[in-house]
Amino acid sequence: METHDPQRTRDADIVIVGGGAGGLELAVRLAKAGHKDILLIDRDTSHVWKPRLHEIAAGLGRRQVDELGYAGLAEQWGFRYECGTLASVEPEQRQITLAAIPGREDHASAEVPARVRGYRQLVLALGGVTPDMGVEGVLEHACLLDSPDDAERIAQQFSRGLLANHVAMETAPTGDAGVSATQGGAQVGAEGSTQDSAKESPGRPYQVVIVGSGATGVELAAYLHEARGMHDAPAPKGAKVEITILEATETFMPGVTQELRESIHQRLEEQGIKIELSRQVAKVSSGSVEISEGDESVTRDADLVVWAAGRVGPAIVEEIDALESNKKRQFTVTPGLQCLGHDSIFALGDCANIDEAPLPPTAQVASEQAEFLADELPRRQQGEPAQTFEFKDRGTLLSLSSAGSVGELSGKLSDKLGNAQGSKGNDDLQVRGRFARAAYQGLQRQHQFLLLGPLKGSAEVVSDVLRRSMGPRLKVH
Numbered sequence: 209m210e211t212h213d214p215q216r217t218r219d220a221d222i223v224i225v226g227g228g229a230g231g232l233e234l235a236v237r238l239a240k241a242g243h244k245d246i247l248l249i250d251r252d253t254s255h256v257w258k259p260r261l262h263e264i265a266a267g268l269g270r271r272q273v274d275e276l277g278y279a280g281l282a283e284q285w286g287f288r289y290e291c292g293t294l295a296s297v298e299p300e301q302r303q304i305t306l307a308a309i310p311g312r313e314d315h316a317s318a319e320v321p322a323r324v325r326g327y328r329q330l331v332l333a334l335g336g337v338t339p340d341m342g343v344e345g346v347l348e349h350a351c352l353l354d355s356p357d358d359a360e361r362i363a364q365q366f367s368r369g370l371l372a373n374h375v376a377m378e379t380a381p382t383g384d385a386g387v388s389a390t391q392g393g394a395q396v397g398a399e400g401s402t403q404d405s406a407k408e409s410p411g412r413p414y415q416v417v418i419v420g421s422g423a424t425g426v427e428l429a430a431y432l433h434e435a436r437g438m439h440d441a442p443a444p445k446g447a448k449v450e451i452t453i454l455e456a457t458e459t460f461m462p463g464v465t466q467e468l469r470e471s472i473h474q475r476l477e478e479q480g481i482k483i484e485l486s487r488q489v490a491k492v493s494s495g496s497v498e499i500s501e502g503d504e505s506v507t508r509d510a511d512l513v514v515w516a517a518g519r520v521g522p523a524i525v526e527e528i529d530a531l532e533s534n535k536k537r538q539f540t541v542t543p544g545l546q547c548l549g550h551d552s553i554f555a556l557g558d559c560a561n562i563d564e565a566p567l568p569p570t571a572q573v574a575s576e577q578a579e580f581l582a583d584e585l586p587r588r589q590q591g592e593p594a595q596t597f598e599f600k601d602r603g604t605l606l607s608l609s610s611a612g613s614v615g616e617l618s619g620k621l622s623d624k625l626g627n628a629q630g631s632k633g634n635d636d637l638q639v640r641g642r643f644a645r646a647a648y649q650g651l652q653r654q655h656q657f658l659l660l661g662p663l664k665g666s667a668e669v670v671s672d673v674l675r676r677s678m679g680p681r682l683k684v685h
């Protein structure tokens with residue numbers, strides 16, 4: 209247990225680290241409820257709603273438009289914001305340390321030294337990342353989809369890859385076209401394999417390989433499919449973009465029900481997206497992936513590889529010795545979201561796990577946990593007993609771009625709709641089409657209304673709808 213006098217060193221009553229789906233909503237909720245002494249810390253200066261990253265990755269969304277600056281939100285609601293990256297937590301001193309920010313050699317920005325911030329209560333809302341699972345070449349040659357920067361890199365690589373393919377088609381001798389990324393050129397990180405290796409070779413489709421058939425991989429596949437003809441070059445005549453989802457297990461989308469799985473599978477296949485099961489990727493190289501099949505391995509062309517295989521907490525979790533964590537790098541928390549053995553430290557969202565009742569890493573969970581803690585933290589300050597967080601699952605919804613939206617609603621909403629349709633309710637309800645799309649967007653609308661308030665929130669929703677319907681939908685680089 210912490211022993212330090214909280215009043216002596218604290219810089220804020222409540223310090224929240226991580227301004228994502230959970231942490232930012234918590235800061236806004238606490239400030240709206242009248243708490244004056246809230247400090248939100250994030251390594252970035254603006255917030256982007258992650259469930260739309262696949263739109264940015266396909267070039268169909270605009271990061272700049274969707275970004276919300278933390279400083280502006282802090283001013284609007286009356287909490288404080290500080291840019292910083294968590295380096296360590298010292299529970300005995302009730303303080304955290306933020307890493308130094310190096311300055312630039314050209315003096316364009318000054319160096320910021322490491323800082324210590326004291327708290328009375330601390331909330332860790334650090335989110336999650338995609339693990340490379342120890343597979344060789346993932347970090348060097350594949351793209352991840354964890355951040356807006358990642359999403360922009362995918363959009364850039366996809367767009368330039370298609371252009372390189374187009375040019376190779378134009379200049380190839382008759383009958384030959386396309387890019388063979390496996391013939392290699394200079395490779396710079398995860399970017400540029402295709403454009404650097406744009407050599408003529410027998411024509412073949414531009415190959416996109418998505419590793420992992422979770423919601424992220426599936427939605428990205430559908431959006432890339434829609435965007436394939438809208439980039440820096442038109443899709444060349446006769447040439448195709450081939451999108452393949454590789455799933456390591458025998459089951460497509462292991463986390464959803466059979467009915468939903470079949471519905472999504474069918475829609476993707478109708479679009480020509482290939483789905484291959486029991487494909488364990490053993491290595492990613494420049495322009496190819498190696499797949500183990502029993503004792504053998506097969507190498508396959510892959511101009512763009514997106515690694516979307518699961519979710520774990522960030523690396524810093526393992527480095528914080530004072531707090532207990534699991535193998536997935538998540539802080540172990542009580543059913544009241546308190547870190548074990550520390551009554552003034554809490555964790556929520558993707559970086560937290562309740563052993564008794566593990567929950568999926570979704571914005572729904574993070575948002576509900578923020579709502580819970582907005583009530584719980586002040587109660588705990590008053591010495592009241594801990595309450596238990598209960599997740600109210602509202603269902604699973606996926607947007608498959610032009611292939612529509614599908615999903616299952618759970619809980620009250622499902623009951624209401626079920627009753628309206630004459631069914632008994634209480635079961636998950638399958639939804640499709642416009643209604644599913646509206647329900648899918650509902651989660652973000654709620655987030656926007658909470659963060660921006662009813663007036664700005666409504667304006668944001670209207671402008672979003674107009675942007676979508678009036679186009680051009682493709683982001684201009």
Ligand SMILES: Cc1cc2nc3c(=O)[nH]c(=O)nc-3n(C[C@H](O)[C@H](O)[C@H](O)COP(=O)(O)OP(=O)(O)OC[C@H]3O[C@@H](n4cnc5c(N)ncnc54)[C@H](O)[C@@H]3O)c2cc1C
Pocket residue numbers: 225226227228229230231249250251252257258259260261262292293294295333334335336353354423424522524556557558559569570571572573574605
């Ligand atoms: C492509 C994609 C699609 C998704 N689609 C859906 C969907 O349709 N529905 C759904 O419910 N969920 C979806 N999710 C999952 C959802 O986005 C996450 O579960 C949710 O954002 C988790 O919220 P969080 O608050 O825990 O973390 P995040 O929203 O990830 O926020 C974490 C914050 O912490 C900051 N941070 C991290 N480390 C540090 C540090 N050391 N110091 C300071 N700041 C730090 C980050 O900058 C970030 O702002 C999707 C995720 C992705 C990537």
